[in-house]
Amino acid sequence: MTETAGPPASPVPTVDLARWRAGGPGTRRETAAAVDAALCATGFLLVTGHGIDADLRDRVRATARTFFALPAAEKQPYATEVGGRGWLGPGAEANGAAEGTATPPDMKESLSFASEEPTGNPAVDAEWFLPNIWPHQVPALRTDVQDLLAALRALSDLLLTLLAEALGAGPDHFTRHTAHPTWGFNINWYPGTRTVGEAAPGQYRIGPHTDFGTVTVLDRQRGKGGLQIWTDPADGGTGWQDAPYVPGSLTVNAGDLLARWTGGRWRSGRHRVLPPPSDAPAEELMSLVYFYECDPGTRVGTLADSHTYLRGQLAAINAQGTT
Structure with a gap:
């Protein structure tokens, strides 16, 4: 009898952080090896056992949805540009430009937040640690987002500790550079075709x-x-493929700084989000995205200053005024 081959194994493993934390040396080595292989291949992981409360994430989505449903005139006072704090409206961002591709603006809206606790350095604080903007129409958003941000920062440092182990380095190899880090947090709303229209070529x-x-x-x-x-x-x-999805998990990907930090051993995970599908034009999705960085001025690989690089990339994807 000829056996039918099953689907190929996903290049994106699911890592149980609770098992890794509680496991003995063998379990930790096994987890570290799987993480290293995944970041070498795709730059992506799925993590379970992360401890981020599902009800909290649901509340953030529900409250943000109330904001996004407001008329544009009510959202406009919160309008900002990429890298700022507030509302990124239609046409504000074009992520493809970060890799040098001329692309129409992304088909989304975002509520954008970022690091705000001052360092005491006026120049650094004026660029990277400004106060966040909280829409008065959804007062519950502030408490829930702040609770979520605290959990996400702790999780990100835990992940960097795991990644240091995967690299064969000391546990604080990365986290000694996250004492007062910058970060960004986007609530991305992907509405259906009725709201955003049909996708243009390459959009x-x-x-x-x-x-x-x-x-x-x-x-x-x-x-x-x-x-x-x-x-x-x-x-x-295989080129582009749908990202694996495991209910309850979080998707983690390496970014450019991490790839440079490892001398290119680990890939910065390349990705995209498809436009509204023609066979489900009313589909609406919402993502919660936490971008973790490092302390301003950190030397990363050949970069003398991590944040000069970050500022340049943020400026590249700013599509404000191009539509």
Whole structure:
């Protein structure tokens, strides 16, 4: 009897952080090896046992949805540009530009937050640690987002500790540079075709790109117009493919700083978010995305200053005024 081959194993493993934390040396080595292999191949992981409360994430989504449903005139006072704090409206961002691709603006809206606790250095604080903006129409958002941000920062440092182990380095190899880090947090709303119209050629909910920081932690919803990741055919990959989805898990990807920090051993995970699907034009998704970075001025690989690089990449994807 000829056996039918099953689907190929996903290049994106699911890592149980609770098991890794509680495990003995063998379990930890096994987990570290799986993480290293995944970041070498795709730059992506799924994590379970992360401890981020599902009800909290649901509340953030529900409250943000109330804001996004407001008329544009009520959202306009909170309008900002990429890298700022507030509302990124239609046409504000074009992520494909970060990799040098001329692309139409992304088909999304975002509520954008960032690091705000001052360092005491006036120049650094004026650029990277400004107060966040909280829409008065949704007062519950502030408490829930702040609770979520505290949990996401703790998780990101835990992930960097695991990644140091995967690299064979000391546990604080990365986290000694996150005493007062910068970070960004986006609540991305991907509405259906009725709101955003039909996609133009080369237009996506988010265009192809890599993230800019150390690790990105993503809480996403399953959808036809959802996340895709890139595996390079030159290395045996298949090009674009739907990202694996495990209910309750979080998606983690390496960013540009982490790739540079490891001398290119680990890939910065290239990805995109598909436009609203033609067979489900009303599909609406919302993602919670935490971009973790490092302390301002950190030397990363050949970069003398991590944040000069970050500022340049943020400026590249700013599509404000181009539509």
